[in-house]
Amino acid sequence: MPKIFINNNEIEFKEGMTVLQACELAGVEIPRFCYHERLSIAGNCRMCLVEMEKSAKPIASCAMPAAEGMKIKTNTKMVEKARKGVMEFLLVNHPLDCPVCDQGGECDLQDQSLYYGFDGSRFKENKRLVKDKYMGPLIKTQMTRCIHCTRCIRFATEVAGVSELGAIGRGEDMEITTYLEKSMTSELSGNVIDLCPVGALTSKPYAFEARPWELKKTESIDVMDAVGTNIRVDSYGWEVKRILPRLNNQINEEWISDKTRYACDGLLKQRLDKVYIRKNNQLVESNWDDAINLISSKIKSTSSEKIAGHVGGLSSFETINSFKKFLEEINVKNYEFREKDFYVNPDQKMNYIFNSSIQGIEKADFILLVGTNPRHEATILNARIRKTYLKNKLPIFSIGDPGDLTYPYKIVGNKTEDIQKILDGKSEINDLLKKSKNPLIIIGESALELKSGKYIFEGFKEFLYKNKFINEDWNSFNILTQNAATVGALDLNFFNKPNGRGSFFDKMNNHNFDLLYLVGSDELNFQKNNEFIIYQGSHGDRMAQIADVILPSPAYTEQNGFFINLEGRLQKAFKATNPIGNAKEDWKIFNLIVDKIKNKNLFTNYKTLIEDSLSKIKENKNIDTLPEPQIKKINLSSGNFYSEQVLIRPIDYYFSNPIARASKTMSDCRIEKIHNSENRKTG
């Protein structure tokens, strides 16, 4: 490996590194604004100047490739003077009113001005004034603060895949803007706020809410989709003020989707904080004792075949486990986690997870999407596909039309016949697939919902296994699940057998159940007849409105919980704030009911609940690791083929769960999106 001298210390570096990266290896901090390791190099802020031997002028270390034998100095008078000079120039047009700026306390410019800057200003002239730009309901702009690092532009074009931000004008008149001041049509737009090193782009919903140092920071897991994005929850008192990304190269790198970031104001609204019981067709405030008495008497008087349970997509693994144990305790066998009837095969973990792993996408050289729109179903995963596309320019195909995915792809067909052709080896893409080393087949829930769901699932599995694409090193068979709870519920077999098709949904729609116990499930398509409905959850949404008893329980930021993401990775979400009102944790509620009916406890304490839950996870019990590939024993079967259209079920992205529906920000985004798409049609 080549060597470089940094402050007279010899250090080895990898070919292709820049001087700045080599300095970081040596443990030397270089101040920077425009350089960001996940974006392309711009080299326009000049803050990273260092001294190089034999160079008369200081060099921009972020843009200079490191070379063998280079002698770099970062602690000389020249470097100090250069940094001070750059800092003074950057502050020439930057307002010096940190106390009224929302970035204060977490501002790169503020910090670096303190450590590397000049203590005064020689600039006596007027500062320039730049008009603020409109960038949608998420991003607040104060463009006089902009130092033109162009990180936001590079993020939008490279990572988000929407070329909508740009720098217009030149020199002193340069301004960052969207084309004719529209909001960004990206689900990742919120990340430009984190990227902005100054207070030019800040969070609109969080404007003037709190200072970073007064917030309690809790590292947790997101539940808005099945990706299991790593987040940091910032709370003040009982309120969750904002959600920020946490670095995890295996899942989300350092991006989070707008829904993850901004749905948090939904945690403050539409909350269920008290027990309610329906009397004379009106929900009346009540207390826990009355509700538990009512529920237990109802359960006793209803035959167990007429009772059913359904769990929602935001529930933690322990909640599902304790719910299942509770239902088994009262001999109920009708339980379900799916919102739409799609085919599942829980024989092996491999059958319901994203086997190639999210990081593994980067190794792919062929992608086939079957009935899925990853941009809306798993935004972060889609960003990874785009990253891979930019790096490898790999061929991407889709069955069904998912719309704009931020990267080019080709639609093979819209019918199940097109799938049949691929499985029979007669399709035009079979040659490419055969030649590829690491193909990726991603099957979405929309495809499994079809009557041919079993055919598609088992057919692809068999096809890939026979073509040796499921092996020790690479498993190209991927299922893209949509909810945070799905993989966990499948680990617990929380659905009706055999393989869950039909039975539960038929019985529900034929009104065969007399008592429905819903735990946080609002997505069910269900018309109430004479059923007695118990709703246990955090938000007064669709199902709480028709419920007969409402039991308040905490939202995902208010209780500890395990979540298994779509790769089968077990992660723990931590409690950030206390549950509001009279809410009780889910397992405690089940305990109370069982105690009333059978005079015993399901779980004596939280520890036994955790131990019991963890023991039920299939194959992989270690936290934050991927399951070992289990390919020795693969059961193959087949399903019946039906001729059908492959329609990708559209997702109301900003309104996909009760928390998002309660959020004002999400609703603003939704209106903006509809507005934009109407404009596009006419203009």
Add this chain to the structure above:
Amino acid sequence: MSLKKIHDNQPDKFEFTKANLELADKILKKYPSDQKKSAVMPLLYLAQNQNENWIPLAAMKYIGKLLSMPYINVYEIATFYSMYNLAPVGKYFIQVCTTSPCALRGSNKLVDICKEKISNNQNELSQNKLCSWTEVECLGACINAPMMQVNEDYYEDLDETNTKKILNSFLEDKPLKPGSYRNRKNSAPEKNQILTNGHKNA
């Protein structure tokens, strides 16, 4: 120079004429087919020529589509370069050089005359809508300072009287001849006295 303002009254549509479309095809052929966007600058210039010396937003969108590149990138380029006009200019677009050599030879007087004759501010149309003027940086004719460019032509070696004459001629829509106004041939010496290597006017 200040940030170029987008004109308020924008036409709804822009399309190249048939002749210009042929020219555009010719320009496109100079670049590899996967690098079409390299042609953005000549195409913007073509659009400017077609549309009375200024580029409307519709033209930027049109060119963006033609070259399959994002609108914002066309917009960035059009606002960056000073030779693209984003608002209507007069039929006679007068650019007065005010860089040091011209300034030393009295270009500020030319600017004063423009203000008096055409309009008080830069980039404003004269009352009869025929002329507009602007200050520009060096036009590379320092030896003939002070000078100004009107559309494609240079008017050189100016002073107050002949500048007034020239401006009046534009305002009356009867332009005078371009070139030196002290009867020099291009940038040659004024009196044919100097011999260099036996040549006159070397």
